[in-house]
Amino acid sequence: MGKFKNSCIIDDDPISVFGIKRSMKETNFTDDVVVYTNGQEALDGLTKMLNEGKKLPSIIFLDLNMPIMDGWEFLDDFIKIPNTNTEKVIIFIVSSSMDPRDMIKAQSYSMVNNYILKPILRKDLVRLMSELDIKQP
Amino acid sequence: MDTTAHTIPIQEAPIALATVDRNFYFVNCSDQWFEEFGLVHKNVVGKPIHEVIPNTPVQLKSMLENCMATGKMQEDELRHLSPGGSSAWYKWRIKPSKTDNNTTIGLIITCLNTTKSKRAKELLRDAENVAKMGGWDLDLITNTVYWSNVTKLIHEVPLDYVPNLETGINFYKEGESRETITKLVNNAIMHGEPWDTELQLVTAKGREIWIRTKGKAEFINGKCIRVFGLFQDIDEQKRAEIKSGQIQERLDLATSVAQIGIWEYNVHEDILEWNEQMYELYGVKKEDFNGVYDTWKACVHPEDKARCQQEFDMALAGTQEFKTQFRIIHPDGSIKYIKANAGLFKDADGNITKMVGTNWDITDQINAQLRLDINKESFKGSFESSAVGMALVAKDGSWMDVNNSLCVSLGYTRKELLSLTFQDITHPEDIDNDLNHLQPLLEGKGDSYQIEKRYFHKTGRIVYVVLTVTAVKDIEGNLSHFISQIMDISPRIEAKKKSEQFLEITKNQNNSLLNFAHIVSHNLRSHSSNLSMLSNYLLEEEEENERKIIEKMIFDASDSLHETVEHLNEVVQITTGAQEQMREVNLNNTIMNVEKNISALLSEKNVECDIAVDPKHKVKAVPAYLDSVLLNLFTNSIKYSSPQRKPKITVSSKKKGKNIILDFKDNGLGINMERHGEKLFGMYKTFHQHEDAKGIGLFITKNQIEAMDGKIEVESAVDKGTTFRVTLNAE
Numbered sequence: 001m002g003k004f005k006n007s008c009i010i011d012d013d014p015i016s017v018f019g020i021k022r023s024m025k026e027t028n029f030t031d032d033v034v035v036y037t038n039g040q041e042a043l044d045g046l047t048k049m050l051n052e053g054k055k056l057p058s059i060i061f062l063d064l065n066m067p068i069m070d071g072w073e074f075l076d077d078f079i080k081i082p083n084t085n086t087e088k089v090i091i092f093i094v095s096s097s098m099d100p101r102d103m104i105k106a107q108s109y110s111m112v113n114n115y116i117l118k119p120i121l122r123k124d125l126v127r128l129m130s131e132l133d134i135k136q137p
Numbered sequence: 138m139d140t141t142a143h144t145i146p147i148q149e150a151p152i153a154l155a156t157v158d159r160n161f162y163f164v165n166c167s168d169q170w171f172e173e174f175g176l177v178h179k180n181v182v183g184k185p186i187h188e189v190i191p192n193t194p195v196q197l198k199s200m201l202e203n204c205m206a207t208g209k210m211q212e213d214e215l216r217h218l219s220p221g222g223s224s225a226w227y228k229w230r231i232k233p234s235k236t237d238n239n240t241t242i243g244l245i246i247t248c249l250n251t252t253k254s255k256r257a258k259e260l261l262r263d264a265e266n267v268a269k270m271g272g273w274d275l276d277l278i279t280n281t282v283y284w285s286n287v288t289k290l291i292h293e294v295p296l297d298y299v300p301n302l303e304t305g306i307n308f309y310k311e312g313e314s315r316e317t318i319t320k321l322v323n324n325a326i327m328h329g330e331p332w333d334t335e336l337q338l339v340t341a342k343g344r345e346i347w348i349r350t351k352g353k354a355e356f357i358n359g360k361c362i363r364v365f366g367l368f369q370d371i372d373e374q375k376r377a378e379i380k381s382g383q384i385q386e387r388l389d390l391a392t393s394v395a396q397i398g399i400w401e402y403n404v405h406e407d408i409l410e411w412n413e414q415m416y417e418l419y420g421v422k423k424e425d426f427n428g429v430y431d432t433w434k435a436c437v438h439p440e441d442k443a444r445c446q447q448e449f450d451m452a453l454a455g456t457q458e459f460k461t462q463f464r465i466i467h468p469d470g471s472i473k474y475i476k477a478n479a480g481l482f483k484d485a486d487g488n489i490t491k492m493v494g495t496n497w498d499i500t501d502q503i504n505a506q507l508r509l510d511i512n513k514e515s516f517k518g519s520f521e522s523s524a525v526g527m528a529l530v531a532k533d534g535s536w537m538d539v540n541n542s543l544c545v546s547l548g549y550t551r552k553e554l555l556s557l558t559f560q561d562i563t564h565p566e567d568i569d570n571d572l573n574h575l576q577p578l579l580e581g582k583g584d585s586y587q588i589e590k591r592y593f594h595k596t597g598r599i600v601y602v603v604l605t606v607t608a609v610k611d612i613e614g615n616l617s618h619f620i621s622q623i624m625d626i627s628p629r630i631e632a633k634k635k636s637e638q639f640l641e642i643t644k645n646q647n648n649s650l651l652n653f654a655h656i657v658s659h660n661l662r663s664h665s666s667n668l669s670m671l672s673n674y675l676l677e678e679e680e681e682n683e684r685k686i687i688e689k690m691i692f693d694a695s696d697s698l699h700e701t702v703e704h705l706n707e708v709v710q711i712t713t714g715a716q717e718q719m720r721e722v723n724l725n726n727t728i729m730n731v732e733k734n735i736s737a738l739l740s741e742k743n744v745e746c747d748i749a750v751d752p753k754h755k756v757k758a759v760p761a762y763l764d765s766v767l768l769n770l771f772t773n774s775i776k777y778s779s780p781q782r783k784p785k786i787t788v789s790s791k792k793k794g795k796n797i798i799l800d801f802k803d804n805g806l807g808i809n810m811e812r813h814g815e816k817l818f819g820m821y822k823t824f825h826q827h828e829d830a831k832g833i834g835l836f837i838t839k840n841q842i843e844a845m846d847g848k849i850e851v852e853s854a855v856d857k858g859t860t861f862r863v864t865l866n867a868e
Binding site: 013014015016018019022064065067070073095096097098099101117118119120121 | 654655658659660662663665666667669670671673674690693694812816832
């Protein structure tokens with residue numbers, strides 16, 4: 001049994017997705033993981049999940065720089081999905097951008113829990129799990 | 138009874154006398170009667186009286202009737218008016234003629250011509266009224282006082298007023314006047330001394346007036362029985378006299394205070410008379426002055442002497458008015474400026490007898506004038522030589538004078554500028570502001586203002602100035618004109634504009650730099666972080682298959698890194714050295730060329746091209762960039778064309794100011810501008826699910842256009858089409 005039942009990765013970079021998945025496996029982070037390669041795909045997928053009466057992933061790793069619909073646009077649209085408990089979803093921004101403007105912008109979204117710089121390594125997920133334990137005893 | 142022998146016949150009576158019967162028919166009349174009324178010796182007997190006497194007044198008839206009726210004597214003075222307007226006065230007496238038994242048988246009429254005495258009386262009365270002269274009479278026997286009507290009028294008492302000696306005296310003003318009259322009346326009664334004096338009276342209405350009183354006494358047997366005299370209202374004359382006395386006094390005072398010297402020169406005797414002020418003016422002692430013309434001449438400044446002599450002679454000859462100005466030397470050596478005027482007096486034969494004139498000291502005025510002249514001179518000097526543009530401006534806005542600096546700033550000659558108003562050369566957008574500031578000055582509500590405004594140079598270019606306007610007032614405090622100081626700040630404004638341009642460029646470059654840093658941060662770092670992560674995994678991984686996968690990924694990541702570095706290098710190359718490669722390029726030719734190069738692709742995709750670019754339009758561009766930009770726009774339109782429609786590309790150009798605007802329009806898929814507008818030209822941004830979408834084309838295009846000092850904008854609607862608008866410099 002992993003720490004979380006369902007996790008979600010939204011990233012267009014296959015190497016990045018590979019890395020996150022690998023770290024998850026090593027830390028026994030999650031039972032199940034779903035991957036979308038851009039914001040639009042994720043939005044469509046998650047909406048479909050809701051329509052089918054499925055539970056949303058409890059944690060989402062979101063990349064910023066993606067084609068079609070980037071991370072910011074996803075955030076803007078995600079809160080607009082009707083009749084959901086999107087606030088129960090924990091979102092982590094996962095980006096290679098060290099641009100302070102991006103980090104400041106991330107703070108303006110209340111549903112964003114934290115901003116993690118790529119690459120995501122084991123220790124990142126370990127720390128993340130212990131932090132969430134404190135927050136959600 | 139025979140009476141004729143004892144009676145004088147009526148005809149011979151020495152007065153005009155007539156008898157009439159009961160019916161007023163003439164019985165007879167005296168010769169005097171005939172004479173008086175100018176009748177010839179006709180038979181008047183038996184004729185009615187009104188036929189005999191011409192112009193009989195109606196009163197006479199009633200007198201006759203009264204006499205007949207009452208039997209009493211009638212007496213009255215009547216005026217007879219002739220139709221010609223002349224009048225005569227007659228004193229009539231009518232007495233009944235009675236028989237012994239007391240029955241009236243007729244009337245006896247006498248008439249006396251009183252015209253002369255009547256006229257004399259009337260004249261006297263008129264004279265009294267005109268001269269406001271009344272009479273009075275004090276009867277010492279009965280101790281009564283008589284005042285004539287005019288006397289009463291003077292005292293402002295009613296005509297029925299009865300005065301006595303005491304009340305009469307009491308009308309005199311208390312004090313000197315009353316004391317004087319009491320003494321005079323006493324003297325007259327006691328010593329028979331007549332008087333004639335002017336005193337003040339307080340009338341019954343309380344008015345204080347001046348009167349002339351004249352009186353003398355009448356003595357009988359050494360005893361005064363009567364004092365009588367005249368009484369005249371002289372208030373007006375007296376007041377006028379007093380006033381003129383005051384005026385004289387004031388004039389004396391004024392000439393003394395104002396230091397006006399007055400002189401009088403007697404031509405025949407060569408005597409010069411001076412008033413006190415003249416001595417002071419010339420610093421001459423009265424005892425040293427011998428009163429001759431030469432003494433005066435000795436005081437005059439040597440340089441002015443000859444001229445003064447000439448002017449004096451001309452005045453004496455009557456050829457020119459004496460109105461001059463000269464200098465005198467004071468005994469202490471100081472020089473005074475004297476202004477002199479004079480008038481001539483002539484005798485009955487027209488010979489000049491004397492000259493009377495004035496002298497006054499205008500040294501202070503002259504000195505003030507000199508100082509003013511110096512000020513004016515120095516103002517004029519600074520006005521002319523000022524590096525700041527200056528102008529004297531009339532109230533209507535026309536230039537009264539302009540200095541050289543202003544002419545230089547505005548490019549007009551002085552003559553040209555003076556024929557214009559400031560409104561003529563002011564930038565239309567600045568006129569109201571200037572006039573709004575000027576208005577309070579015109580209304581006297583302010584003294585000056587300062588504004589920045591624009592004029593037009595003669596050549597039409599704009600001249601930026603700081604204008605300071607100051608109101609100049611005349612001696613009465615009314616607005617006279619304006620002094621404008623016009624500081625040309627065009628070079629400063631130009632420099633400011635230039636530095637703003639530099640600032641803009643710097644800002645843009647700074648933005649590009651930031652953008653570049655962002656790109657580096659996003660795109661390079663994503664690959665480097667992948668590489669570091671994968672290397673870590675490779676070190677840990679022992680399983681062979683897994684290692685192979687990781688190795689493959691490391692290759693991909695390093696390829697991507699290489700590609701990104703290439704792209705970034707390309708971008709850096711775009712901006713470096715672009716300026717040196719800029720040249721004039723014919724836009725239409727370039728577009729046609731690009732279209733030709735991709736004609737295979739266009740026909741394959743069945744694209745309709747409508748190119749309507751003015752063949753004369755030329756732009757400043759780096760030819761390779763322009764080719765690249767156009768190629769990218771064409772291929773983009775083809776790549777993102779709508780499968781629903783036959784693709785159509787419309788290219789057009791127009792000139793706007795110094796720019797050429799190129800519109801590149803398609804009917805393709807379009808872009809959601811609300812969503813993607815901001816990052817449309819960003820690096821690695823893609824908006825369509827297209828296998829070739831890499832997100833580098835528009836990024837390069839934008840950089841190339843900006844390197845050529847141009848700009849690119851976009852308008853688009855989803856599923857309608859997209860228009861890219863490229864603005865480039867024409868020259």
